Amino acid sequence: MEILMASTSPSAATVSLKLMIDPKSNRLLFAEAGKDFVDFLFYIMSLPVGTVTRLLGKQATVGCIGNIYGSIENLDDSYFLSAPEKDMLLRPMLTNYAANVAFLLPSMQSSTHTNLYKCASRRCMNVTFEYNSRCLSNSTHGSMYQKLTFVNPTNGVPYSGGDADGGFVKGGVAYMIMDDLTVTSVSGTTIITLLKEFNVKDVSDLEEKVIAVGVNEGVELLKASMQTKTVLSSVFLVKKESSVKSEPLH
Structure with missing residues (x-):
């Protein structure tokens, strides 16, 4: 076959x-x-869900999901705790x-707020989107200010076939x-x-x-x-x- x-x-x-x-x-x-x-x-x-809503359009989604997306879009930025929150909801x-x-x-295009931050401890694995926020690790309790770059390999990378490319199921x-x-x-x-x-x-x-x-x-x-x-x-x-x-x- x-x-x-x-x-x-x-x-x-x-x-x-x-x-x-x-x-x-x-x-x-x-x-x-x-x-x-x-x-x-x-x-x-x-x-x-936010990505699906953007792909299909607010009117094409099932139920009231489009209304939630539209509400986030239309609500003034001043009502959000910070700019990254709104951006990451609309463009997760x-x-x-x-x-x-x-x-x-x-x-x-994903959220532009893709910088990650950690504290100075090498052993701590905690990361955050918020610069200078407090680390919750019991061993450090320091400020999370060291910038880590989020690498997104999804941008413009087409599938070329074959198991070496990963995915979910077996080829052949x-x-x-x-x-x-x-x-x-x-x-x-x-x-x-x-x-x-x-x-x-x-x-x-x-x-x-x-x-x-x-x-x-x-x-x-x-x-x-x-x-x-x-x-x-x-x-x-x-x-x-x-x-x-x-x-x-x-």
Whole structure:
């Protein structure tokens, strides 16, 4: 079974997703993906709520989260204890895992308040964003004034494929992605069970579509994952045929 891998072209920041569709009912049975796409899906779980709200827009988020974001945005700076508090709520720092995951979301500038400070003790591991604040370590109780630089490897670092790049799951494995984004490993038993569940009697009747997933699709997947249980169908089955490579299975 072919394992789908990330594009290695610098100008094509996409990964591949293979959709298995019943053309008679235009129903998505499942998708097959490699490490790159699964890493991206799992990376979504590490995104701060503030980052998701910025990516999707205040009106696109579920419930009242957009209202909270807008309130922080509109509340005068004088009501916050200090400038870093407001900035870090609106532009939270992203996890470093982004450097090891398919780069399928727009680059988002993190808070500019990324300086860290520590006290003079070499043994103390406490750090803070606030310059000259008191260290709470029982051994020092000193002032935290020594500047440490926060290094964010996520800025502009695209995924290049392969286990050496980290991420979350193992490479060289085919993964099955259900329409509701449930992820499992591909196995013959799982596929047979699924075909019976969907009442598919002849596998040759199925249609295979290979989709190139880029930044636009990444944002659509993130949005759909918060709004529906049929994420892949809502994002990809409405795509124009010209953007999809389709071929029958034999």
